Amino acid sequence: MKTQLMKAMMTSISEVMETMFFLPVAFGQTAALSQAGLDAPDTMACRLSFSGDIGGHVILAAPESLVLEMAENFMGEPQDRLTQEHLTGTLKEMLNMVCGNALRSTPAETPFELGIPDIADLSEIAPDSRFHLIETDGATLGMLLHTD
């Protein structure tokens, strides 16, 4: 089921990025955050837990410059009017939409329940965790699906 869920997450990222952020995506390989350059101090990350037929959580990591562009596209506000709250809120909302969209397209006997997205501390993630890389507009996003 994890493979099915991962496939649904990838499809969902593509739909959400194009519909709400007007950014096309291309899927890359898996890599540790350090290999993808996502261990830099300006990397932002958030986490969302889910439960249902299987439970787990998803972590999304992105450079702040990309999140800034996403927030600008999402809210229609120029970058110089965006605050840190707008950026973290945008990343959380993106993860929320990606997971919600993916989980409702995944057949399940027990309907999935989503938690509330929160900021993740990258230092708490095992260094060898393999993130799925997603390329968009010259930047790279990383997504990790962990099932219990």
Next chain:
Amino acid sequence: MLYSIMIVDDSLPMRAVIKRTLKAAGYGGSHLLEAANGEEALALMKNSWVDLVITDYNMPVMDGLAFVKAMKEQDLFQDIPVVVVSTEGSQSRIDEFMTAGAAGYVTKPFTAEAIRDVIVTILGEADYEDTIDESDDDFDF
């Protein structure tokens, strides 16, 4: 006709997106109220007239379902139509909201048209004049 619309979502960016979507849909002249959860919305609604509520489901303090149920239990609020805009779109969740009294349900990600179609069904077509938002800095007369 101008409306008073309450947007309930714990995400500041999502409230901004819904406001932008309302403007694009022709309801830009409406009086827009914002709350971060159901409890905050109920408190605001005690002092403000509201024609329509647009609410998220998954929020801290009081979620969207508890909020809709609380509204429908109060004479003052029970006739106000509620549109749910949520990432959660399982049929069982939608049924719960509709049974509780929601008038419409839109799943995220959404298009401006999807929001517009639901609101037009409830409030009717927005007047042309409604597209002018006097608080918008971009308008310079």
